[in-house]
Amino acid sequence: MSAQTSKSSPPEVDMACCTLCMGCLEVCPEVFSFNEAAEFIEVAELKSYPEDKLREAINICPRNCISRPGSDT
Numbered sequence: 132m133s134a135q136t137s138k139s140s141p142p143e144v145d146m147a148c149c150t151l152c153m154g155c156l157e158v159c160p161e162v163f164s165f166n167e168a169a170e171f172i173e174v175a176e177l178k179s180y181p182e183d184k185l186r187e188a189i190n191i192c193p194r195n196c197i198s199r200p201g202s203d204t
């Protein structure tokens with residue numbers, strides 16, 4: 132039996148198009164962070180994700196690099 136049936140699925144950042152503008156970090160720092168060593172946007176592993184802030188981050192991303200697998204939005 133899986134307890135991982137939350138509708139809140141982790142976002143994914145497509146680093147091929149990310150410009151490291153840090154916009155997502157500004158609106159949703161609890162999920163997105165900058166991995167300085169490897170220079171990519173890291174997504175935190177949370178039990179549930181703040182939907183409003185995630186949507187804001189997706190909207191603010193200038194390159195549309197943030198997606199939500201398992202979600203239609």
Ligand code: SF4
Pocket residue numbers: 144148149150151152153154155156172188191192193194195196197
């Ligand atoms: S907002 Fe988009 S382009 Fe900017 S750092 Fe986040 S994922 Fe990358």
